[in-house]
Amino acid sequence: MKKLIIAEKPSVARNIADALGIKGRKNGYMEGEKYVITWVFGHLLQLYDVKDYDETRKSWRMENFPFIPETFRYKIKSDPRNKNKVDEGAEKQIGIIKSLMERDDVEGVVSATDYDREGQIIADEIFLYTETSKQVERLLLNEWTKDEVLAGLQRLCPNSDLKPMQDAGFGRQLADWLIGINLTSVATVKYRNANHDQVLNIGRVLLPTLKIIYNRDKEIESFQKSKYYKLIAPFLTEEGEIIEALYMEKDSEKFEDQSYLETILDKMKGQKGLITEKEVERKKEYAPYLFNLSNLQGFITSKFKGWTSEKVLKTAQDLYEKKIITYPRTASSVLDESLKEKAAKVLQAVKRGMPYEEEIKFSDSKRIFDSKKVESHSAIIPTYVLPKNLTPDEQIVYEAVRNRFLAQFLPVSESEETRLVIRAEGAELPGTFTAKGKVQLVEGWKKAESVSTKEVMMPPLEKGALLQAGELAVKEVVRKPPKHHTEKTLLRVMETCGKSFEEEDSEEMMMAILSGFSIGTPATRAETIRKLKDVGYITTKGKSLLCTQLGRMMVETFPVKELFDLEYTGRLEKTLSDIEKNKFQQQDFLEMIKAFTAKSVEAIKGDKVFASKVSLPDSVEVLGMCPECGNPVIESEKAYGCSNWKNGCRYAIWKDDKFIESLGKKVSPEMVRLLLQNGRVGFHGLQSKKGNRFSAYLHYEKDPQKGFYSWKLEFID
Structure with a gap:
């Protein structure tokens, strides 16, 4: 009697056949003495689809939704x-x-x-x-090397043991169908005219x-440019060597007043400085943790041009199926403790010929092996199978995985940091004045990692x-806005569901990631980013992602606000x-x-607001776009308001606004134009109730609880 093995791809089926010594290939399967091996794609x-349940629902009509089948088929x-049409290849293989x-x-x-x-x-x-009635067993492997395949076939478990994983998989699939099919259909029909x-x-x-991505874009747009100053002070030793120091007060080198630093500069001309403190500290820097998928994607996309997170995943998957690296779709950054012997074997294989081979020593450190920090799959590492004939893309990903693995078993990096305090x-x-120096010792x-x-x-x-004090200089530093998200930074925010941690790759972050409270999974995040581009919600500029x-x-x-709530989505994923x-x-889910x-x-x-696009004659002057619904804001007899008022948008700034009049000003078209463009408008010569003059920015903000707009003042110093 034989067992039928079903692999996920033909390449994986070939790996299993190779391990079992099965040669040749028949029509859709391979066969040996004890096993028949077939595959899916x-x-x-x-x-x-909805129409498969009920032909009358073939066309997308509002009254046909929500559609929730009693039984999913x-x-x-x-x-x-x-x-x-049915996919002929899938039909044949089934x-x-x-x-x-x-x-x-x-x-x-x-x-x-x-x-x-x-x-x-x-x-x-x-x-x-x-509807098979035959016993189903499960082969659970993290890599497709011969040794693992043979060992795995000796420790098969009943497929029923994986019922919780099956429930989670089907639960995700059905949830995404219900939300995607229903909301996509209704939204598309509802807003069809507005979106062509x-x-x-x-x-x-x-x-x-x-x-x-939207939040980061808005953060950049609302960023208020500012600057600070610092005083750079070169000091000369008796031998003429220069030490660059910074002037500091209350542990800060940043000063808002340039003239204040210039008085310090004048006082220091021709003066000397006395070293009052000297601290020398030897610091250790540990290797970054092993790669999980998100970290590998971030590393490659930030370091090499033309790479996307989806391309990294595909290349890593190819390497996995070629038996060269372990399972890539993992959230873990350490290895299970049961893998110590295997890791030592891999280390012996992959370190050969490296210029630093003699420095590589196996270690069973908790930074590398810790079962408490592994969820289903360990971190990505190479296998003992050494690669041959890799493509350039495969070489890039493989070397990143291999080098990160080797880094774990090299000495800790050490440096000596010196800090001088000069009065x-x-x-x-x-x-x-404070001066700092750093020397790499190890x-x-x-x-x-060529760092x-x-x-x-x-x-x-x-x-x-x-x-001796040299030529001191006051330097102006402009505070820069945050940068647009890249795939690397976006993946990190998705992985941690928007939560930030004091230290990147900290143990706290690692455990948070493994809790499941995230946006998507390691396997789906790359596809999500690609889809956002494909459906026209985001675009790219270089490596930056923009709405x-x-x-x-x-x-x-869009009226369903929960779908934009990171906390809500994180709870669903958890x-x-x-x-x-x-x-x-x-x-229950x-x-x-x-x-x-x-x-x-x-x-x-x-909904009466979203995407109701209003067409206006060319003769009508548009002052800006409505922050509520994106339609033009125009002037009417009594107000500057949204042209989409017929569909329920109530955004308006009244010409006789009492608050603006109380400040001694009037609402004008130019004021509204600047407000809509910049999110605020600045005034000099505003008048308080007591008659005092002052300058301020005015913001027109909506109260999320009460639903109406009111003015907010931001004083200008």
Whole structure:
């Protein structure tokens, strides 16, 4: 009797066949004495479309939604080039798998798809669809090397043991179908005229990710330019060596008043400085943690041009299927403690020939091996299989993974940092001067990652030494706005659901990531970013990600606000993680999603503001765009208001505004234009109730609880 093994891809099936010594290939499968091996191509099945349940719902009509099936059903997936046709390749392979399952000499089935939610249901869909009665076992592997395949086949477990993972996988799939199908359909129909028949994609993970990018764009736009000053003071030793110091008061080198620093500069001309303190500290710098998928994607996309997170995932997946690295779709940055022996074997293989080979020593440090910080899959590392004939892209990703692995077993990087405190001699100053120097003593792991360290050499000076002040200079520093998100920074925010941590890659951050409270999963984030571009919600400028006008309109006026709430989305993702850990029931999760879907559909149907585009004659002067609905703001007899007032938008600034009049000013078209363009408008010569004159910026802000706009003052010094 034989067992039928179902792999996720033909390449993985070939890896299993190689391990078992099975040669040759038949029509859709391979066969040996004990095993028959076949494969899928990802999902061969898909959930029914709405029209498959009811032909009368074929066209998208508002009254057909919400649509929530009593029982969800599956069909062979559609041809990607023609949605009305069945994918012939999928149909053929399903037929082959079904016939192999029904063979009399096949006693059981082994699911050998990827060990994650998606991999679990790729095979489980087939078992439900074919209604097989034969025993199903699970092959759970983190890599496809020969040793692992053979060992894994000896420790098969019942597929039923993976029921929580199956529940989480199907729960995610059904939730995304319910939200995506219902809200996308209703939103597209509702706002069709405004968006020129464009499909408005609504998704559980798509929209909160858009909100992250929107928030950063708005932060940059509202950034108020400012500057500070610092006093740079070169001191000369008796030998003529220069030490650059900064003037500091209350542990800060930043000063708002330039003239104040210039008085300090004048006092120091021709003066000497006395070293009153000398601190020398030897500092250790540990190697960064091993890569999880998000960190690998961020590392590659920030370092190499032309890379996207999706491209990194695809390349890493190819390396995994070639048996060269371990499973890439992981959130963990350390290894399970059971992998110590395997890691030592890998280390022996991959360190050979490296210029720093002699410095590499195996260690079972908790920074590398800690089972408490592993969720399902360990961090990404190379396998003992050394690569041959890699493509240039594969070489980049493989070397990043290999070098990060080797870095763990090189010495800790050490440097010596010197800090001098210099007090002015002959001039009474409230502050002191601080100079710092750094010398790299042990390069250590930085050799593996080619990390260069900027050294600032410090002459051999001691406390009590006198130094001559050189040409001091006051330097102006302009505070810069935050930078637009890149794929690297966006992935980090998605991974931590917007939460920031004092130290990047800290243990606290690691445990937060593993809790499941995130936007999407390691496997889906790259696809989410790509989809945001494809549907027109974001665009790219170099490596920067920016909201489009459509994306901004979605965030600002789309009526289902929960979908933009990072906290809400994080809770949903954590619930799926809890289902996988058997801490929450799938049915309760789906009831919550069904209620949310029904409520959201009604909110869209009743909306009167979002995307109602108003066309105006060329003769009408447009002062700016309405912050409520994105339509033109124009002048009327009594106000400057939104042209979309017929559809319910009430944004208006009244010409006889009493508050503005109380300040001695009048609402004018130019004032409204500046306000809409910059989010504020500045005035000099405003008058208080007591008759005092002052300058201020005026903001016109909406009270989120009461729903109306009012003026806010920001005084100008």
